[in-house]
Amino acid sequence: MESSQAPQIDLDRIREQYDRSPYPRIPLENSPKADYNQLFIHNMVTPYYLRYQRVVDTQDKLILDVGCGSGYKSLQLAEANPGAKIVGIDLSPLSIDLAKQRLAHHGFENAEFHAMSVDDIPQLGMTFDYINCDELLYILPNPSAGLHVMKSVLKPQGLLRTNLHSAYQRQGYHRSQALFQMLGLTEKNPGEEEVGIVIETMKALKDNVSLKAQNWRPQYEAPNREETILMNHLLLGDKDLPLPRCCNAARNGSGVCQYGQLAAVGSQRSIQRCRGSPCLYRPEPARCVT
Numbered sequence: 001m002e003s004s005q006a007p008q009i010d011l012d013r014i015r016e017q018y019d020r021s022p023y024p025r026i027p028l029e030n031s032p033k034a035d036y037n038q039l040f041i042h043n044m045v046t047p048y049y050l051r052y053q054r055v056v057d058t059q060d061k062l063i064l065d066v067g068c069g070s071g072y073k074s075l076q077l078a079e080a081n082p083g084a085k086i087v088g089i090d091l092s093p094l095s096i097d098l099a100k101q102r103l104a105h106h107g108f109e110n111a112e113f114h115a116m117s118v119d120d121i122p123q124l125g126m127t128f129d130y131i132n133c134d135e136l137l138y139i140l141p142n143p144s145a146g147l148h149v150m151k152s153v154l155k156p157q158g159l160l161r162t163n164l165h166s167a168y169q170r171q172g173y174h175r176s177q178a179l180f181q182m183l184g185l186t187e188k189n190p191g192e193e194e195v196g197i198v199i200e201t202m203k204a205l206k207d208n209v210s211l212k213a214q215n216w217r218p219q220y221e222a223p224n225r226e227e228t229i230l231m232n233h234l235l236l237g238d239k240d241l242p243l244p245r246c247c248n249a250a251r252n253g254s255g256v257c258q259y260g261q262l263a264a265v266g267s268q269r270s271i272q273r274c275r276g277s278p279c280l281y282r283p284e285p286a287r288c289v290t
């Protein structure tokens with residue numbers, strides 16, 4: 001799976017970026033218990049039912065959250081799958097510390113977290129019933145290789161849920177990433193100063209300039225919106241894929257979807273919209289709509 005832009009960023013820089021700015025910045029005490037939509041998205045019962053027409057008991061199931069960040073999705077997985085054990089991995093030790101604290105705070109004492117790269121997951125010596133991989137594939141140097149590693153630690157009937165970035169949905173952000181890269185804002189890991197320059201640049205543009213019209217909201221200028229700008233306008237290693245290539249990534253990139261092990265049911269637009277992908281929701285023969 002190739003990418004159309006995004007210079008390759010080495011792992012040390014990615015680690016440094018997320019150590020500096022763990023994602024997401026959701027307070028540890030926040031609970032997703034009343035967020036039924038997110039709990040639905042993160043339960044493993046529905047995709048198992050769609051794939052195997054049986055209701056799975058989540059008790060003692062092993063769930064891996066790959067690139068778990070500060071652990072909010074891990075917490076959602078824990079709440080949505082009673083009795084399951086959550087294992088999280090992330091490149092950033094600081095994010096892993098926060099994830100540990102978060103799950104402990106909410107009473108999930110048996111969760112475990114490891115600071116490691118996707119490539120090293122097999123070193124855990126575990127296989128998983130369900131793997132969640134949110135907001136990571138598109139920043140990996142080689143997303144297909146990442147999928148292969150995850151497949152290698154899935155149990156035979158295991159399911160993997162992930163997402164990619166769509167080239168069309170993200171094209172505005174990729175234009176602004178290119179601009180800010182040219183301005184040198186990503187030569188070092190961007191932080192507060194670079195975020196400030198993005199805000200000033202966008203404010204200086206007339207409202208009808210497409211870069212601003214498509215990619216900017218006045219609320220990005222508010223305090224505490226640094227994360228939104230870092231994850232979009234200044235995101236390191238961001239790659240996009242046009243829809244047909246998203247489908248190929250799901251079908252062939254990992255080589256698992258045909259066999260029912262890649263559940264391309266992510267909450268993002270890219271794969272979900274593709275009627276041609278043989279994903280859980282559309283198991284008919286491959287046919288791209290674009």
Ligand SMILES: C[S@@+](CC[C@H](N)C(=O)[O-])C[C@H]1O[C@@H](n2cnc3c(N)ncnc32)[C@H](O)[C@@H]1O
Pocket residue numbers: 011014015018023024066067068069070072073089090091092095116117118119133134135136139140
């Ligand atoms: C945008 S955050 C997503 C966090 C979380 N999955 C979520 O959706 O809330 C991406 C995370 O992937 C981690 N990451 C990036 N490259 C990685 C790699 N090669 N191996 C493991 N984790 C990685 C980063 O440290 C960061 O915490």
